[in-house]
Each structure stands twice: as structure tokens, then as C-alpha cells.
Amino acid sequence: MSSTAHYPFSVAGKTVMVTGASSGLGRHIALVLARRGARLVLTGRDADRLRETHEALPGEGHVRVEADLTLDADRDRLAQACSSLDGVVHCAGIQKHCPVRQLTESLMTEMYQVNFLAPVMLTQRLLQGNRIAQQGSIIFMLSTAAHIGTRGLGPYSAMKAGLLGIIKCLSLEQAKRKIRVNGISPSAIATPMWETHQAQLEAQKARHPLGLGTPDDVANGVVYMLSDASRWVTGTSLVMDGGAVI
Secondary structure, eight states: OOTTTTTTTTTTEEEEEETTTSHHHHHHHHEEEHTTEEEEEEESOHHHHHHHHHHHHOOOOOEEEEETSSSSHHHHHHHHHHOOOOEEEEEEOOOOOGGGGGGGGHHHHHHHIIIIHHHHHHHHHHHHTEEEEEEEEEEEOGGGGGGGGOOOOHHHHHHHHHHHHHHHHHHTTGGGOOOEEEEEEOOOOOOGGGGGOHHHOOOOOOOOOOOOBOOHHHHHHHHHHHHHHGOOOOSOEEEEEEEEOO
């Protein structure tokens, strides 16, 4: 095989926006993409932590925009800061446990604004401004909570499941431009947070035949969905759960 043959799993040279890049999975995904040669447009609400992520990125040409994506003006400012994106990874989100009997309207509104309205309306703004290039890739970070029921996660599950519907419709609307729209649905991820809750950690491990996932597992799924290797994949969500759902 020629050494110049196209490598379909590459993200080198692609420009990708990552929301929620100031911490957690968003930060880890941004670091992995930069190491693989992508140029990043980072956004998050915490200016100090966003700057730390930016300074940790290898490579050049990365941009950071502090923004609260629940605000229309901030979404517009973020869209204006972009020229042409090859991909968007929606990682910003919150999770709060609340049984439905204890649900308040303010909590439900917050979950809706952060987990559903913000990524959907940011995507709309980017598409209206032709900021996403043809053959680009839009990725919504979902959860296995979008596919199964979990006690106390009703509001969170509802918002993530709602994104599944948007993904299916948006993928059809953008097919003419060859823009792919997908989700990634991870289950429990092994992070330092679990180390202080050994009983819960063991219970989570027992639910996952292949064990708990790592941030790298999710980042690798993002790389696949952004790369040309997934050019024929749209309107679906990649469930990454170590077999927990089945």
C-alpha cells in the first residue's frame, strides 16, 4: 500500500468546536483531538479553567471563547468567532438527581435550557451562518440514560432522549450537504471521583460486563464520528456502555 494512501480515521487538519471544554469529558476530548492534529474552537463558562485547557493543547491556531450557551447573545458571539467548522462536539451539560415526585419547575427548566435548548439552538445558529462545512460532523453527547430508565434521572433522561429525536430529523435535513448528525451515549466512566465511593464503584462495575469505560474510550468514539471513516453514519447514537444496556 502506498504511504500516501488516505487514512480514514484521521482528524488532522480538521477544525472542531468542543463545548464544555473547560472540564470533564469536554476537556479530555479537546486534548485528544489536538494531539491528533485537529484545530480546536473551545468554549465553556469558566474562564480560568477554559484558559487552562487552551494552554494545555498541543499545536497552534486554537481559539477559546468564554460563553454561557443558555444565552442567545453568547451563542451568536460564539458562532461569529468561527469561520468554517469540520465538526462540532456538544459536551456541555449538567446532571442532577431528582425523583419526579420531588421535581420543581425551576430544576426542569434548568435541565432543559442546558442539556437540550443550548446545543440545539447553537447548532441552528451555526447552520444559519453556514459555519459548518459540507461533509462536516455534528455530535451530541448523550448518555445511556437516553435509552434506559434510571431512578432519579427523569429530567436528565428526558432531555437526552429528546436529543435523539433532533438527531434523526436534523440528519435528514442536512443530508443534502453531506453533514452527518449523530450522538454518543456513554455509560459510567472511570474517573477519580469514583475512588472515594468504593461501594458504588463496585456496583457500577457489576453492571458492565466489560467493566467501566474511560475518557479515552469516549474520545476515541468522537474521533471516529468526526473522521471520514464515519462518512456513511448519520442519524444514530453510538452506545458505549461495556454491555450494560443489554
